[in-house]
Amino acid sequence: MADTKDRILDAAEALFADRGLSETSMRAITRAAAVNLAAVNYHFGSKDALIQAVFARRAEALNSRRLEALAGSRACGGLDLEAVLDAYIRPALEMARDEKAARYIRLLGRAYTDPNSRAGQFLPRQYDAALEAFKPEFSRQLPQIDKTELYWRLHFLIGSLVYCMAGLDMMRLSSSCYLCDPADTEGMIRRLVAFVAAGMRAEAASAAQPPTQPAVTG
Amino acid sequence: MADTKDRILDAAEALFADRGLSETSMRAITRAAAVNLAAVNYHFGSKDALIQAVFARRAEALNSRRLEALAGSRACGGLDLEAVLDAYIRPALEMARDEKAARYIRLLGRAYTDPNSRAGQFLPRQYDAALEAFKPEFSRQLPQIDKTELYWRLHFLIGSLVYCMAGLDMMRLSSSCYLCDPADTEGMIRRLVAFVAAGMRAEAASAAQPPTQPAVTG
DNA sequence: GGTCGAATTAAACGAACGTTTGAATTATGG
DNA sequence: CCATAATTCAAACGTTCGTTTAATTCGACC
Numbered sequence: 504m505a506d507t508k509d510r511i512l513d514a515a516e517a518l519f520a521d522r523g524l525s526e527t528s529m530r531a532i533t534r535a536a537a538v539n540l541a542a543v544n545y546h547f548g549s550k551d552a553l554i555q556a557v558f559a560r561r562a563e564a565l566n567s568r569r570l571e572a573l574a575g576s577r578a579c580g581g582l583d584l585e586a587v588l589d590a591y592i593r594p595a596l597e598m599a600r601d602e603k604a605a606r607y608i609r610l611l612g613r614a615y616t617d618p619n620s621r622a623g624q625f626l627p628r629q630y631d632a633a634l635e636a637f638k639p640e641f642s643r644q645l646p647q648i649d650k651t652e653l654y655w656r657l658h659f660l661i662g663s664l665v666y667c668m669a670g671l672d673m674m675r676l677s678s679s680c681y682l683c684d685p686a687d688t689e690g691m692i693r694r695l696v697a698f699v700a701a702g703m704r705a706e707a708a709s710a711a712q713p714p715t716q717p718a719v720t721g
Numbered sequence: 722m723a724d725t726k727d728r729i730l731d732a733a734e735a736l737f738a739d740r741g742l743s744e745t746s747m748r749a750i751t752r753a754a755a756v757n758l759a760a761v762n763y764h765f766g767s768k769d770a771l772i773q774a775v776f777a778r779r780a781e782a783l784n785s786r787r788l789e790a791l792a793g794s795r796a797c798g799g800l801d802l803e804a805v806l807d808a809y810i811r812p813a814l815e816m817a818r819d820e821k822a823a824r825y826i827r828l829l830g831r832a833y834t835d836p837n838s839r840a841g842q843f844l845p846r847q848y849d850a851a852l853e854a855f856k857p858e859f860s861r862q863l864p865q866i867d868k869t870e871l872y873w874r875l876h877f878l879i880g881s882l883v884y885c886m887a888g889l890d891m892m893r894l895s896s897s898c899y900l901c902d903p904a905d906t907e908g909m910i911r912r913l914v915a916f917v918a919a920g921m922r923a924e925a926a927s928a929a930q931p932p933t934q935p936a937v938t939g
Numbered sequence: 940g941g942t943c944g945a946a947t948t949a950a951a952c953g954a955a956c957g958t959t960t961g962a963a964t965t966a967t968g969g
Numbered sequence: 970c971c972a973t974a975a976t977t978c979a980a981a982c983g984t985t986c987g988t989t990t991a992a993t994t995c996g997a998c999c
Contacts, residue, residue: 507946507947521837522837523743523835523837525741525743525744526743526837528985528986528987529986529987529988530985530986530987538947539946539947539948539949540948540949540987540988541947541948541949541988541989541990542946542947542948543987543988544987544988544989545945545946545947546946549987549988550986550987550988585926612834613834613835615834615884615890615891616830616831616834616883616884616887616888616890617741617831617890618738618739618740618741618744618831618890619739619740619741619744620890626891626894627891627894627895630891630894630895631895631896634895650900651900651901652912654898654900654901655901655908655909655912655916656912656916657898658884658885658889658892658898658901659881659884659885659912659913659916659917660881661884661891662880662881662882662883662884662885663877663878663880663881663884664880665834665880665884666833666834666876666877666879666880666881666883666884667876667877667880669834670834671876672833672834672835672838673833673844673845673848673879674876676844676845676848677845677848677849677852678849680872680875680876682868682869682872683869683872683873683876690873691873693926694870694873694874694877694926695877696926697923697924697925697926698873698874698877698920698921698923699877699920700923701919701920701922701923701924702916702917702919702920702923703916704919705915705916705918705919705920706915706919707915708803708911708912708914708915725976725977746955746956746957747956747957747958748955748956748957756977757976757977757978757979758957758958758978758979759958759959759960759977759978759979760976760977760978761957761958762957762958762959763975763976763977764976767957767958768956768957768958
């Protein structure tokens with residue numbers, strides 16, 4: 504059946520996001536998908552190929568939505584920095600509203616800092632594609648920022664976004680943030696956009712040493 | 722010998738950072754440390770206990786430096802937002818200058834988004850301790866920001882910082898950021914502080930929907 | 940309705956894993 | 970110098986891993 508592949512992909516996606524790639528066994532996946540153990544190797548070839556298939560399945564969707572959002576905003580009138588950021592950030596965090604896609608977003612967020620990623624070239628490719636498409640627009644919105652500075656700031660943006668995608672684990676574990684509701688997607692998007700917009704508009708800091716740097720002993 | 726434990730910790734730290742926790746076997750660790758396979762279980766009890774020991778070894782150092790830096794800046798004169806951020810950010814990123822400690826920083830950055838962390842309570846505890854210590858200072862520097870908003874922004878800060886700690890993997894993989902030099906620690910710190918400072922000072926965004934939100938089809 | 944390829948199944952494969960064992964070796968203290 | 974503890978060692982333990990095999994069942998088409 505065709506839905507065997509999908510059931511495997513769904514189960515794998517969920518387990519990968521919950522436990523990690525290496526910590527999830529073929530047996531756990533096939534058990535969750537209610538298919539035979541050999542089905543993964545039959546339909547995908549190997550565990551690594553399955554991992555790549557899990558990423559490949561949704562690789563296009565996210566960036567397509569971003570580009571559509573950017574084009575849509577451009578068409579609807581003046582494009583400001585907040586709109587560009589929203590087009591980049593919103594699709595990623597809104598996908599997390601759908602229970603299934605949420606697993607993928609979490610998985611993707613974690614994959615960004617995974618060593619020896621078994622996800623294949625989908626991640627770097629998607630990363631490059633999205634960033635390259637948005638770069639000219641960011642440059643246009645921030646003409647006063649030089650390119651090196653801008654690129655650094657794009658990475659800081661990605662860091663914050665990826666952390667939100669990964670599920671804000673530490674925030675959930677921490678008792679210290681009872682006021683924040685990680686399930687409030689709209690609030691998270693709005694706040695992240697405002698935060699990053701201000702960061703990207705910042706005056707470039709001078710190269711001077713920070714005002715105080717006490718000698719650290721020990 | 723006492724240095725058997727240290728050799729194991731060093732080897733484990735390096736391999737964990739390079740390959741991941743689950744992807745690193747006891748045999749690989751003991752081979753790299755040039756000790757017997759049974760040494761880990763003898764000295765630490767189990768692989769999980771070793772993982773916790775790797776984190777525990779440096780758990781105190783980072784936060785101590787942060788608190789010293791904060792106290793130092795406070796003593797040296799007026800404390801502004803940039804100084805507080807610098808006290809929080811600099812110790813983490815400067816540790817990466819030392820080749821050995823750099824491995825730990827990378828490992829720590831990745832552990833922040835690891836599901837089912839095998840690192841024990843060191844991470845949440847360190848996370849809480851550092852944040853709780855800095856929160857009052859942030860509140861003082863940003864009296865106009867309400868607490869919910871402030872806490873969210875602290876998480877965005879942590880997202881960016883953690884991404885830098887983890888080694889900016891995607892940036893290295895991406896061809897698109899040839900202008901950024903991830904080895905330029907001082908530049909990274911300066912830029913991150915400036916970026917986050919501006920983000921934290923931002924006017925709180927209204928709860929209104931963003932200006933344009935085209936219907937996404939497909 | 941019988942044929943052939945696709946899909947599923949139960950069972951087993953060798954390899955690698957974390958851990959344990961008991962003997963050999965090294966360090967320590969009276 | 971010897972007794973005693975701490976450490977190292979080679980070898981093996983049982984388990985789980987990803988993968989493969991060969992037989993069986995299913996579905997489509999002439």
